[in-house]
Amino acid sequence: MLIIRNPATGAVIAQKPVDTASQIADKYRRARKAQPTWAQTPYQIRAAAILRFRDLLIKNADDLAQTLSAEMGKPLSQAKGEIRATPQRIDFFLKHTEEAMKEELAAESGLTGGTREVITQEPLGVIANISAWNYPYFVGNNVFIPALLTGNTVLYKPSEFATLSGIAIDSMMHEAGIPADAFITVIGGGAEGAEILKHPVNGVFFTGSYGTGKKIAESVAGRMIRIQLELGGKDPVYVCEDVDIEKAAESLAEGAFYNAGQSCCAVERIYVNEKIYDTFLDAFTKNVKSYKCGDPMQDGTFIGPLTRAPQLDILDRQVQEARDKGARILAGGKRMLGPGQYYEPTVIADANNSLAVMREESFGPVIGLQKVKDDEEALRLMNDTDYGLTAGVYTANEDRAKRILSQVDSGSVYWNCCDRVSPRLPWTGRRNSGMGSTLSVIGIRAFLQPRAWHLRAP
Numbered sequence: 001m002l003i004i005r006n007p008a009t010g011a012v013i014a015q016k017p018v019d020t021a022s023q024i025a026d027k028y029r030r031a032r033k034a035q036p037t038w039a040q041t042p043y044q045i046r047a048a049a050i051l052r053f054r055d056l057l058i059k060n061a062d063d064l065a066q067t068l069s070a071e072m073g074k075p076l077s078q079a080k081g082e083i084r085a086t087p088q089r090i091d092f093f094l095k096h097t098e099e100a101m102k103e104e105l106a107a108e109s110g111l112t113g114g115t116r117e118v119i120t121q122e123p124l125g126v127i128a129n130i131s132a133w134n135y136p137y138f139v140g141n142n143v144f145i146p147a148l149l150t151g152n153t154v155l156y157k158p159s160e161f162a163t164l165s166g167i168a169i170d171s172m173m174h175e176a177g178i179p180a181d182a183f184i185t186v187i188g189g190g191a192e193g194a195e196i197l198k199h200p201v202n203g204v205f206f207t208g209s210y211g212t213g214k215k216i217a218e219s220v221a222g223r224m225i226r227i228q229l230e231l232g233g234k235d236p237v238y239v240c241e242d243v244d245i246e247k248a249a250e251s252l253a254e255g256a257f258y259n260a261g262q263s264c265c266a267v268e269r270i271y272v273n274e275k276i277y278d279t280f281l282d283a284f285t286k287n288v289k290s291y292k293c294g295d296p297m298q299d300g301t302f303i304g305p306l307t308r309a310p311q312l313d314i315l316d317r318q319v320q321e322a323r324d325k326g327a328r329i330l331a332g333g334k335r336m337l338g339p340g341q342y343y344e345p346t347v348i349a350d351a352n353n354s355l356a357v358m359r360e361e362s363f364g365p366v367i368g369l370q371k372v373k374d375d376e377e378a379l380r381l382m383n384d385t386d387y388g389l390t391a392g393v394y395t396a397n398e399d400r401a402k403r404i405l406s407q408v409d410s411g412s413v414y415w416n417c418c419d420r421v422s423p424r425l426p427w428t429g430r431r432n433s434g435m436g437s438t439l440s441v442i443g444i445r446a447f448l449q450p451r452a453w454h455l456r457a458p
Helices: 021-040 042-057 059-071 076-100 135-147 164-176 189-198 209-223 246-263 277-289 310-324 375-382 399-405 440-445
Strands: 002-005 010-018 104-107 115-123 124-128 153-157 183-185 205-206 226-228 236-238 271-273 330-331 346-349 364-374 390-394 412-415 448-456
Touching: 002 164, 002 330, 010 059, 010 153, 010 330, 021 115, 021 153, 021 189, 042 076, 042 164, 042 246, 059 135, 059 164, 076 135, 076 209, 076 440, 115 164, 115 330, 115 440, 124 189, 135 164, 135 205, 135 440, 153 205, 153 226, 153 310, 164 183, 189 209, 189 390, 205 209, 209 226, 236 277, 236 375, 246 346, 246 364, 246 390, 271 277, 271 375, 277 330, 277 346, 310 346, 310 364, 364 375, 375 399, 399 412, 412 448
Parallel strands: 124 153, 124 205, 153 183, 205 226, 236 271, 236 390, 271 364, 346 364, 390 412
Antiparallel strands: 002 010, 104 115, 115 448, 330 346
């Protein structure tokens, strides 16, 4: 039995039975059997069902946000923001998927000795979608919407920390007209996710930690199937001396602490040019101290509880190590008193890359800042990591930003912005931040496989 607790209070809010191995095997068989029929369903019918799902998201946004806040602790305003922004991503997929699937004439027969050359795009088959808890609507829709539109069937396992949201997604999918066996939800945790992968699925799309992603990659390595891993990051930002300090500080504080820092692309370490270091620290800390922490259901709450209790221990260790090695704690630095899994928004000054807070994922409301003397030192430190998800530079000079960012090994880069994802751009990581891409037309084609046709009339 899966026990679901409210991280703001510790209260049990639901209990759900976990799928057994035999139930998961049956769900796989159903998805496999249904896939050819779903793939042969005209695209316009598939798209119409997805459009109805989109409309249901809008219609039910307030109730869905309440559920999301209750089970993972996201402030209600941020939960509503996620759900109400998701239709924009669906719109992108609806606009571009049919074109991405079109047959392509590669060469006329007159150019190829009488042989016509054609490329078609076909679905992979059955997709295992092991999804995330921090943004269950954003992250889930990045996978299951293009997967379904391109004719795949989906075994969808929501995170055990967003189970109720996953069940709501399942219900809306079927209400919208997606066949029961084209989109099937598996309830459980890591063991149930691993059980799905015992079956001959055609693609695995996972969002989560590097450790779990590595295990998934190893488990399917010999099967030669499509695998997409959206993993963590230790995303750096460099603040140059020519910025509007107040504006940059406000932007970066939000980028570091939004959703209590529980975002894959949250700002996790900041390097500041020595000419403005002290002034920037003051402005940044002032912003952080202004954030309202507490009940995620209350208006104005910006920082709620951590979704996963074990993360509190990780933050404790990172902060204590920084304190022991001479860093300054300018704000926060400890768990909040009272019920719930809360950690004070914490600013660590005079950090350096030997500290865990600058090397290992914090995934919580803790940020380290370091003084640097110039662009070259900042670039060296930004690249001193095992991750490569996002990186940013704040400067008045676009050419300067591009010069620095072009040398940072990361999948996404930002100039004077951060913690941002667009459906028009590929979401992709390097090194321990993952492999493959979702979003953009590249992310649509991740669910397709080409077939080459050599066609010669008798």
